[in-house]
Amino acid sequence: MSDFGSSLDTLRSSGVVTVMRTAARIHGVDATPPCRRGRDYGVEIVVARGISDPCIPGSYVYRWKIPPSHIQTWHGIRTTTPVRTAADCAHHLPWLDAVAAVDKFLRVGLGREELAWFVERTGRRRARTVVEVADAGAESTMETWVRCMIQEVGLPRPSTQVAVRSGSETFKVDLGYREFRLGIEYDGQWFHAGAAFAGQDARRRAAIGAAGWKLLVFNMRHVLVEPQAMLEYVLTTLCQRGWRPTAERHRYIVRRIRRFAGLWRARREVWTDLALDLTGDAPLPSPTW
Known part of the structure; x- marks a missing residue:
């Protein structure tokens, strides 16, 4: 994401929540698919109802409801917690990208049991399967x-x-x-x-x-x-x-x-x-x- 830093500056004052690939990047996980590596990939954000979309070219805007316990603040930017981010990637991303993202989350220290419990509690069947096949030993996408x-x-x-x-x-x-x-x-x-x-x-x-x-x-x-x-x-x-x-x-x-x-x-x-x-x-x- 060549404009990743400038996009984050815009988000600091917008009140939105970064999710999925953007949140993963904040947590030290590159979930960008290989065909887009090194290119611009728009930030992914959740905007609450009643709040206008921030003017960020190429951004992906979702209208999800996210519990406050699933949100944390990083340098003034609201983002989903690591476990929520990994669960979102497992549930929403294309299959290979989803497994690669969860592999990387496990590799940087996210506990498999914690993620499995979170996914089970939220009833995400597809994400459960991704967690089952994920492997912290993978060193690349x-x-x-x-x-x-x-x-x-x-x-x-x-x-x-x-x-x-x-x-x-x-x-x-x-x-x-x-x-x-x-x-x-x-x-x-x-x-x-x-x-x-x-x-x-x-x-x-x-x-x-x-x-x-x-x-x-x-x-x-x-x-x-x-x-x-x-x-x-x-x-x-x-x-x-x-x-x-x-x-x-x-x-x-x-x-x-x-x-x-x-x-x-x-x-x-x-x-x-x-x-x-x-x-x-x-x-x-x-x-x-």
């Missing part, structure tokens, strides 16, 4: 997306931040199945840019391979543009590493992957330019059955 996509199609839920011992060193893998020595990582292009990082990553991945682990590495293009190939590759590799689903479950997962890819394609146009801008990405191997 796209790691969360990969994990959720894997679960969405019926594949086993991977663990987060899996420790792999190789010689005298221990490495952490974003996602993994310890039983099958299979690791999955999201390669953030901005974090891993540069020859130094590339060399460090290559040495680390070679050490993980030497420990008998297979490491699948995906990037933004795989997630946003080629999810069917990515998920089929995970399924194939899991089976090659010893996972033995029944024939019926295998067929079910294949159908789910294709259905998911079809639904995803409807959203793909929004992200294609962004993902394809990452040049030099090697195509995924074709799945073998």
Whole structure:
């Protein structure tokens, strides 16, 4: 949000309450979807009835009733409490964004039990499901997306931040199945840019391979543009590493992957330019059955 600071200055004297992504940002959680990262995202606010909307370009205005106990003040700005903010994100945001936001709230210290109790008390069924699948181990939005996509199609839920011992060193893998020595990582292009990082990553991945682990590495293009190939590759590799689903479950997962890819394609146009801008990405191997 390039104008985030100026928008907050306007809110200090308006009496409105910041909610969802804006409140999350105030609490130290970036809930902006990947396709909007680094761009302007209008502030989200609740305005009480009888109060005129503040003149903030691109703002999202809601007319919710928020109990006083769910509101706190931060540097003169009224905002929802962390637990209310996390619950709102879990209830209102698109599924992947919702899980990513709750993952981050848990990671910065919000208690799972406190959030689960709050969600249960407010009767938000969808938010309850988000809290159940959330994981404080996720270190980025796209790691969360990969994990959720894997679960969405019926594949086993991977663990987060899996420790792999190789010689005298221990490495952490974003996602993994310890039983099958299979690791999955999201390669953030901005974090891993540069020859130094590339060399460090290559040495680390070679050490993980030497420990008998297979490491699948995906990037933004795989997630946003080629999810069917990515998920089929995970399924194939899991089976090659010893996972033995029944024939019926295998067929079910294949159908789910294709259905998911079809639904995803409807959203793909929004992200294609962004993902394809990452040049030099090697195509995924074709799945073998």
